Amino acid sequence: MLVDRYVPPLKPVSSRWSLELPDSPPAIEEELRKQESLLNHLHEELMRMNDLAKEEQLWEVQRVVTQLKRKVNHSVNVTSVTFCLYYYQCSFFIVEWTELAQSLT
Numbered sequence: 001m002l003v004d005r006y007v008p009p010l011k012p013v014s015s016r017w018s019l020e021l022p023d024s025p026p027a028i029e030e031e032l033r034k035q036e037s038l039l040n041h042l043h044e045e046l047m048r049m050n051d052l053a054k055e056e057q058l059w060e061v062q063r064v065v066t067q068l069k070r071k072v073n074h075s076v077n078v079t080s081v082t083f084c085l086y087y088y089q090c091s092f093f094i095v096e097w098t099e100l101a102q103s104l105t
Contacts, residue, residue: 009034010064021067025075032068035061 010019010031022028042058045051 009038009061019064019067021064021071025072028068028071028075032065032072035065035068039065 010021022031039058039061042054042061045054046058
């Protein structure tokens with residue numbers, strides 16, 4: 001049995017803008033799951049009692065979730081554009097080779 005080491009969700013250190021988010025899609029997805037779990041936990045705690053510190057933390061976590069979702073969407077869009085460019089480039093070469101083959105015969 002393999003046991004993975006627990007890595008807690010990212011936390012903003014001192015400033016709202018100092019958080020280093022992961023770059024690879026699998027790491028982004030993993031961090032997004034952690035942050036959403038933390039967000040749900042904070043919502044449950046705030047339902048039981050009103051705490052300004054928890055509410056501020058909830059907004060910070062929500063901001064991180066939004067940033068991570070934007071990174072996921074950006075990653076998907078970049079991958080789609082790259083695939084489309086590759087597809088059209090391949091299509092162009094196929095047409096070019098077909099025309100060349102027809103001109104040789």
